[in-house]
Amino acid sequence: MTPPNNASNYPLLARPHIQLHGTVDGLMYANFQGQMANAPTEGALVVSITTLGGDPEMGRAMGDDIRLLREYTGRETLFLGKVAVYSAGATFMSAFPVDKRFLTRGTRLMLHERQMHSQLSLDGALTALPAVLKAKLHEIEESIVIQEEGFRAIVAGSRVPFETLRERATSNWYIEAEEARDLGLVLDVI
Template sequence: MTDTSPASNARNYPLLAAPHVHLHGPVDDAMYDTFKSQLVAAPTEGPLVVSITTLGGDPEVARAMGDNIRLLREYTDRETLFLGKVAVYSAGATFMSAFPVDSRFLTRGSRIMIHERQMQSTIELNGPLNTLSYALKAKLHEIEDSINIQEEGFRAIVEGSKVSLEELKKKAPSNWYIEAEEARDLGLILDII
C-alpha cells in the first residue's frame, strides 16, 4: 500500500512538536485561567509555542489572551509561535491575530473561520419620554464601539498577509472558512505541519 499523503514539513519546525501552552474547547474564562497557569509554568527563555483548537467563544477573552502574548513579546523580545490544530474558529482567529503572520502555523487539515461579531440584545424602553433616547443612544454607541473593535481585530488578522482588509470585511458576514493550504497561500500563516 502506497502512502499518498503529502510530505510533512514538521521536521522543519521542531519547536512546534511540544507546545508550552495547550488550549482546547470554548474560548471562555476557564480557557483564560488554563492559559494563564500554563503560561506561568512555561520555560522563561526561548520561543514560546501556544497551540489552540476551538470552535470559538468570547472574543473579549481571546483579546485578553492575545494581549498577554503581545505584552510578553514587547517586554521580553521573546518569540511567540501560534499553532492552530483542527479548528481555529471565531474567537480562536481573534487570538491568532495577536501573533505575527510569520509566527503562525496550522496542522494539516485545519481550518480557520472568521466572521463578524455577533450581538443579541433586547432594548426595553420604559420611563419618561425625555429619557428614552439615552437608552437608544447607549445601545448605538455599544454597537459602534463593537464594530471598531472588530475592525481592529480584522486589521491584525490580515496585517502582513496578501489579504486586504476590504476583502476580509466582504467575506466575514457569511462566515469565511479558510483551509490550511489557502491560509498559507494567502499569507495568513507561515506554514502547515
C-alpha cells in the same frame, strides 16, 4: 499523493508549551495564565489552540498577554492552530505576527463578524428614551470599531486586503489550512 510534511522544519511545534482547547472563555484564560506561569522562561514559546470559538474579549486578553511578553522580553512566540481555529480563536491568533503562525494539516480557520444578542426595552419617561437608544447605538458602533481592529490584525502582513475580510466575514469565511498559507495568513502548514 501524500502532501509534503513540513513538520521536520519546525521541531519546536511538536511539543507546545501551552495547549488550549475548548471554548474561549474565562476558564480558558485562567488555564492559559496557569500554563504561561509554568512554561519555560527561555527560548521560543509555542502556544497551540483548538476551538470552535467563544468570547472575543477573552481571545483579545490572551493575545494581549502574548503581545506584552513579546514586547517586554523580546521572546519569540509561535502560534499553532490545530483542527479548528474559529472566531475568538482567530482573534487570539491575530496577536501573533503572520510569520509566527502555523496550522496543522486539515485545520480550518473561521472568520466572522462579531455577534450581538440583545433586546432593547423602551419603557419609561419619553425624555429618557433617547438616551437609551443612543447608548445602544454607541455600543454597536464601538463593537464595530473593535471588530475592524481585530480584522486588521488578522490580515496584517498577509496578502488578504482588510476589505476582503470585512466582506467575507459577513457569511462566516471558512479557510482551509493550505489556503490560509497561500493567502499569507499563516507561515506554513505542518
